[in-house]
Amino acid sequence: MNAAPIASASTAGGSLLWLAIILPVVGILASLLSGGRHAERIALLLMPTGFGIAIAIAIFLWRSGQPLVYVIGGFNPPLGIALRADGFSAVMLVTTALIVAAAGFYARAIFATPPGITEARAPLTFWILLQAIWASLNLVFLGGDLFNLYVAIELLTFAAVPLVCLDSRAETISAALRYLLFALCGSVFYLLGVALLYGAYGTLDIVLLSDRVSSEPVVWVAAGLMTAGLLAKTALFPLHLWLPPAHANAPAACSAVLSALVVKGSFFLIVRLWFGVLPNVPHEAVSFILAALGSAAILFGSVLALQQERLKLLIAYSTVAQIGYLFLMFPLVQGPNLWVAEAWSGGIMQTLSHAFAKAAMFLAAGLIAESLGHDRIRDLRGIGAVMPMTLFAFGLGGLSLMGLPPSGGFLAKWLLLKASIEAGRPIWGAVMLSGGLLAAGYLYRVLAPALSSDILHLKAPPRRSREAVALALALTAIALGFAPKAFFDFLQIGRVAVAGGSS
Amino acid sequence: MSILQILDIGLAGLVLAVAAWTVFARDAFAAVVGFVAYGLLLSLVWVRLFAVDVALTEAAIGSGVTGVLLIGAAGRLRKLEASGGDDELPGASLRLFAAALCIFVTLVLAGVVLSLPDPGPTLAPEAARHLAETGLGNPITAVLLSYRSFDTMLEKVVLVLAVVGVWSLAADQYWGGAAGNPRGAEPDGTRALLAQVLPPLGILIGIHMVWVGADEPGGAFQGGAILAAMWMITMMAGLTEMPSIRSRLLRLVLVAGPAVFVAVGVAGVAFASGVFAYPTGFAKPLILFIEAFMTLSIAVTLPVLVAGPPKRLRQQ
Amino acid sequence: MTAATLAGFIGSALVGLGLYGLITDPQPIRKILGFNLIGSGVFLLFGIVARKGAAAGFAADPVPQAMVITGIVVAFSASALAIALVLRLYEVAGPVSLRSEHTSNKAEK
Numbered sequence: 048m049n050a051a052p053i054a055s056a057s058t059a060g061g062s063l064l065w066l067a068i069i070l071p072v073v074g075i076l077a078s079l080l081s082g083g084r085h086a087e088r089i090a091l092l093l094m095p096t097g098f099g100i101a102i103a104i105a106i107f108l109w110r111s112g113q114p115l116v117y118v119i120g121g122f123n124p125p126l127g128i129a130l131r132a133d134g135f136s137a138v139m140l141v142t143t144a145l146i147v148a149a150a151g152f153y154a155r156a157i158f159a160t161p162p163g164i165t166e167a168r169a170p171l172t173f174w175i176l177l178q179a180i181w182a183s184l185n186l187v188f189l190g191g192d193l194f195n196l197y198v199a200i201e202l203l204t205f206a207a208v209p210l211v212c213l214d215s216r217a218e219t220i221s222a223a224l225r226y227l228l229f230a231l232c233g234s235v236f237y238l239l240g241v242a243l244l245y246g247a248y249g250t251l252d253i254v255l256l257s258d259r260v261s262s263e264p265v266v267w268v269a270a271g272l273m274t275a276g277l278l279a280k281t282a283l284f285p286l287h288l289w290l291p292p293a294h295a296n297a298p299a300a301c302s303a304v305l306s307a308l309v310v311k312g313s314f315f316l317i318v319r320l321w322f323g324v325l326p327n328v329p330h331e332a333v334s335f336i337l338a339a340l341g342s343a344a345i346l347f348g349s350v351l352a353l354q355q356e357r358l359k360l361l362i363a364y365s366t367v368a369q370i371g372y373l374f375l376m377f378p379l380v381q382g383p384n385l386w387v388a389e390a391w392s393g394g395i396m397q398t399l400s401h402a403f404a405k406a407a408m409f410l411a412a413g414l415i416a417e418s419l420g421h422d423r424i425r426d427l428r429g430i431g432a433v434m435p436m437t438l439f440a441f442g443l444g445g446l447s448l449m450g451l452p453p454s455g456g457f458l459a460k461w462l463l464l465k466a467s468i469e470a471g472r473p474i475w476g477a478v479m480l481s482g483g484l485l486a487a488g489y490l491y492r493v494l495a496p497a498l499s500s501d502i503l504h505l506k507a508p509p510r511r512s513r514e515a516v517a518l519a520l521a522l523t524a525i526a527l528g529f530a531p532k533a534f535f536d537f538l539q540i541g542r543v544a545v546a547g548g549s550s
Numbered sequence: 551m552s553i554l555q556i557l558d559i560g561l562a563g564l565v566l567a568v569a570a571w572t573v574f575a576r577d578a579f580a581a582v583v584g585f586v587a588y589g590l591l592l593s594l595v596w597v598r599l600f601a602v603d604v605a606l607t608e609a610a611i612g613s614g615v616t617g618v619l620l621i622g623a624a625g626r627l628r629k630l631e632a633s634g635g636d637d638e639l640p641g642a643s644l645r646l647f648a649a650a651l652c653i654f655v656t657l658v659l660a661g662v663v664l665s666l667p668d669p670g671p672t673l674a675p676e677a678a679r680h681l682a683e684t685g686l687g688n689p690i691t692a693v694l695l696s697y698r699s700f701d702t703m704l705e706k707v708v709l710v711l712a713v714v715g716v717w718s719l720a721a722d723q724y725w726g727g728a729a730g731n732p733r734g735a736e737p738d739g740t741r742a743l744l745a746q747v748l749p750p751l752g753i754l755i756g757i758h759m760v761w762v763g764a765d766e767p768g769g770a771f772q773g774g775a776i777l778a779a780m781w782m783i784t785m786m787a788g789l790t791e792m793p794s795i796r797s798r799l800l801r802l803v804l805v806a807g808p809a810v811f812v813a814v815g816v817a818g819v820a821f822a823s824g825v826f827a828y829p830t831g832f833a834k835p836l837i838l839f840i841e842a843f844m845t846l847s848i849a850v851t852l853p854v855l856v857a858g859p860p861k862r863l864r865q866q
Numbered sequence: 867m868t869a870a871t872l873a874g875f876i877g878s879a880l881v882g883l884g885l886y887g888l889i890t891d892p893q894p895i896r897k898i899l900g901f902n903l904i905g906s907g908v909f910l911l912f913g914i915v916a917r918k919g920a921a922a923g924f925a926a927d928p929v930p931q932a933m934v935i936t937g938i939v940v941a942f943s944a945s946a947l948a949i950a951l952v953l954r955l956y957e958v959a960g961p962v963s964l965r966s967e968h969t970s971n972k973a974e975k
Contacts, residue, residue: 120699166726224955235908238937242912570883573883573900599873651885652885663877693932
């Protein structure tokens with residue numbers, strides 16, 4: 048499990064890593080150059096190819112059982128930059144490729160260039176920035192150098208923010224501006240930490256750093272600044288204020304990508320920081336703080352979700368809560384304990400199942416809002432009878448959020464719960480259970496009126512194919528609940544053991 | 551205490567005073583003007599840190615082009631605002647809390663920075679060792695275009711995304727139109743004269759800067775920024791205009807830098823040891839080739855970003 | 867006191883000043899200025915790191931300097947996008963500060 052010996056040599060299949068990043072970059076440039084309808088065609092053409100690359104990376108990784116590495120330009124770190132893929136990277140690459148493709152397919156109806164016009168503002172922006180989100184997330188998952196990852200999170204910010212205000216309403220522009228300021232502030236503090244680490248150790252390569260860092264003030268200050276910056280981007284309570292207006296008011300296809308994937312990008316880097324850069328520095332206290340904030344997020348986000356009047360805002364506040372679960376894995380992945388692998392799998396499983404479930408729910412909510420002309424929860428009475436497939440997709444996503452079997456969400460929470468009991472810290476398990484009850488509460492608020500027998504008239508029925516996209520995503524979140532043991536072995540590839548007591 | 555040290559301390563005090571002005575000035579416009587002066591002072595600090603390449607970039611982009619952007623915006627905001635009184639500062643307790651937090655951050659940072667090892671760990675010997683492979687004399691250009699060229703290519707993509715993002719804020723009816731010229735729509739005599747005399751000179755300096763950047767301070771960023779400034783001056787004087795955002799030529803120039811960068815990088819798979827590697831003996835010409843297109847892209851991207859989203863249809 | 871030490875103090879103080887402006891000033895354009903101050907403070911810290919890494923005949927380590935150059939361009943792009951958002955917001959909604967928009971919880975018309 049020690050990654051040090053393979054730090055600086057490209058492995059078999061390494062070329063796939065740069066390909067996963069360059070492919071969407073070429074798509075961005077070609078889309079802007081050719082413009083108009085071509086942007087949509089290029090994006091939709093590249094998506095299956097990119098999915099193939101992500102799968103190929105996973106296969107190579109599975110066969111070798113060791114992280115894949117590619118050294119760019121032939122200059123080994125610390126002078127040059129390396130790309131690396133471990134089990135967590137690979138599943139995130141595949142998830143991203145699937146959800147981006149689903150959002151793209153779903154969005155064709157809204158972001159098609161109108162006939163008779165060669166190019167329109169919102170479609171061109173959407174198709175270019177969707178590819179940009181994809182490119183920058185792939186870089187986040189593969190980057191092996193902290194400054195290269197800084198460029199990645201900036202790319203992600205530039206790709207995500209304009210998607211919030213494609214409809215040019217004052218409300219969304221102001222949400223986008225607030226999102227941008229939070230995100231920029233976050234990246235500048237991340238960069239500050241990077242400067243300190245370079246000043247102390249003369250390298251920014253994650254594997255090289257992990258061998259050099261020791262528990263000293265500069266490391267704690269740097270890690271604290273980087274974590275704070277990344278938490279602002281992940282919207283962990285109490286830095287979540289920007290998220291609900293931005294995610295709830297964006298077009299549904301954008302909300303799905305933002306809530307399912309973009310916030311996971313900065314979360315992924317927090318995991319990289321504490322478990323990739325600093326595994327040799329015991330950090331139980333920090334993990335406790337992160338998990339405490341996560342718990343607060345679960346309770347606070349869920350209670351606020353209970354009070355929302357609009358469906359998309361409810362889903363956005365549910366994201367605030369679900370992000371909290373991600374941080375419960377931190378205190379459980381400490382030291383050489385037996386339950387560490389379970390907690391690690393649970394954390395990743397939560398990341399994946401929330402991504403699919405939340406994307407499905409936002410897409411379903413988007414269809415409801417389009418068909419009714421509003422998304423007021425109290426006026427959804429009877430929607431289940433007229434849009435059964437959409438509501439089914441929404442409900443299945445909700446099942447996973449609540450953590451009911453069979454679903455990926457259940458498996459994630461089960462693993463975390465088990466680990467918390469084995470670790471003798473049932474408090475985290477208790478938070479999870481109460482979070483599940485609250486989730487049941489806010490979903491009941493939607494499902495109860497939706498399933499009532501009132502008669503509801505739609506302005507326009509949704510397209511079958513778009514409902515199918517939402518349903519497919521929701522079914523994937525459910526299917527994750529049947530993941531075999533081999534899948535969890537795969538997630539462990541490249542995980543570095545964290546130093547610390549075996550309490 | 552030597553004279554240089556006294557000057558250093560004076561400069562430090564001045565930088566902080568002007569920075570404080572931009573935070574505490576009552577009027578937003580005055581604060582922005584302060585920020586431009588601040589940028590220029592900061593480039594002097596960079597010279598004192600023996601970082602001339604950075605000093606040039608800070609002066610050209612950090613202070614210069616950012617200054618034009620902010621002053622233009624502050625001017626427009628002042629015109630739009632009916633009264634300046636509606637933006638009240640938050641309550642005293644919040645300000646006190648913020649002040650305490652910021653002083654704490656400053657002290658912790660200063661303590662940590664002073665504790666960093668001196669002489670510190672460095673990649674300078676590594677960079678020097680591989681310099682011959684690149685054929686360059688300026689190690690910073692070698693980092694930007696060879697050792698860490700992946701970063702630089704991606705940062706060019708950031709610029710492209712910024713353009714897409716800024717354009718996406720256009721009103722729908724102006725899509726396909728053009729942005730207004732940077733501030734100063736009515737040309738007056740002196741400005742027009744300046745706009746005719748300066749650009750030929752500036753273009754020469756800009757190109758020279760890219761060319762010498764291979765071996766001496768300078769490079770695509772700094773040279774591109776100077777070319778950008780020249781184009782902005784001619785636009786301010788009304789001699790040239792922002793092209794339509796749908797202009798094929800404009801888009802070609804915007805993506806040329808990153809596209810050529812990616813193309814040469816990927817060609818490394820076939821002709822060198824891997825992606826973003828240069829074939830032995832061809833590093834320097836290829837780097838200059840990439841830099842030429844990057845300069846062109848930067849020279850056009852910066853003014854496009856300053857000009858903002860399209861606001862009018864050019865055909866009218 | 868060397869120029870590098872002095873620059874260390876300036877850099878740290880700039881981060882603090884910028885952060886104060888970012889937190890307390892309600893006007894978006896002033897927040898953007900604050901962000902730029904923090905950014906330039908961070909870049910200065912890279913500069914000190916570079917200067918302390920003087921070796922092999924170079925007056926400063928070229929790697930952090932190159933990172934600053936990349937960072938300055940990214941910061942400019944960020945300011946441009948932020949300014950474009952502010953101006954668009956004023957066009958659509960009139961003068962608004964970021965504090966005065968807690969309207970998002972209302973139901974859509």
